[in-house]
Amino acid sequence: MQSRKLLAFIPLLIFIGLGVFLWVGLSLDPRELPSRLAEERRPVPAFELPSLTELDKMLTPDDLKGEVALLNVWATWCPTCKEEHGFLNRLQREEGVTIYGINYKDEPAKAQEWLRRYYNPYQKVVLDIDGSLGLDMGVYGAPETYVLDKTGAVRYRHVGAVDAEVWKTLKQVMQQVEQEGAQ
Template identity: 60%
Template sequence: MRKLLVFIPLVAFLGLGIFLFKGLFMDPRTLPSALIDKPFPEFSLPSLYNMDETLTQLDLQGEVALLNVWATWCPTCKEEHAQLNKIGLEEGVTIYGLNYKDDPELARQWLERYLDPYRKVIVDEEGYLGLDLGVYGAPETYIIDKKGIIRYRHVGEVNESVWLHLRELMQTIEKEDA
């Protein structure tokens, strides 16, 4: 019995080594989401443009669209904003914004200054919707299909190469929904 106890550290070391070795080949930008292929979480939150207007998950249905989680305190959100303007304003892609744990007045000023690519912006001051989505931090971008089902999640900045991938996915989803 004592001879077997000698091997416990060796087995633990090998197990840890295999776990760490596997991690070397994983993409750190890919975070699992339990919500893929599930309906967008139910919510009832104010619109950034009219705080008396209440938005719900039903407002995100009807077409394949992006939902971008952003905040004025997020430096990466500012970096990606020019790309979002190109996608939303120039290419006409529907983008919904989720203003995450932010001051609505600062968010309105920010969009006035840097332009507004969003069709609607949901105010999530307390971060409860972000919590329901499993948001790690801003920015994050989701693809939502016509029925309000989350089909894809991207963590981090949307740049030109990410956009090419997202656009291809959106086109595939639109064909599936047709």
């Protein structure tokens, strides 16, 4: 008889456990995905992939070094990438921000046409057709944007579109990284 009374409480305990689990999950910001690269200030993973914009040129992490910069993961199949593209053009044109691109799981001809039509804010564009570089970086999908220091180490990661509000944070991070490098 006593065990039957205890069995009656099991569904209640399961319900409470699920409620706590969902409450914690709903309080998390899905754009704040952990990045071991940024947390540990790791360099962009090793790669040798073709350039989208420079014919017959292979790019490596060394091509992403030299200055504090943004590294933007984008694709023509990504509607959010199209939303942010104009803003990236403005950042490059008006503020002189160095932006590198990773064209992620895309068709090269479509990506080249995209840059011709919507302008190219990128200093260099890595062509990651099979997504291997993105996988090594922990990319969940496009767009994602990273702040790189002068050595090519990842210092910050943003998941989602870059707009004026996000730029405030990215700019602060870039300024902090610049100051650290000057010391």
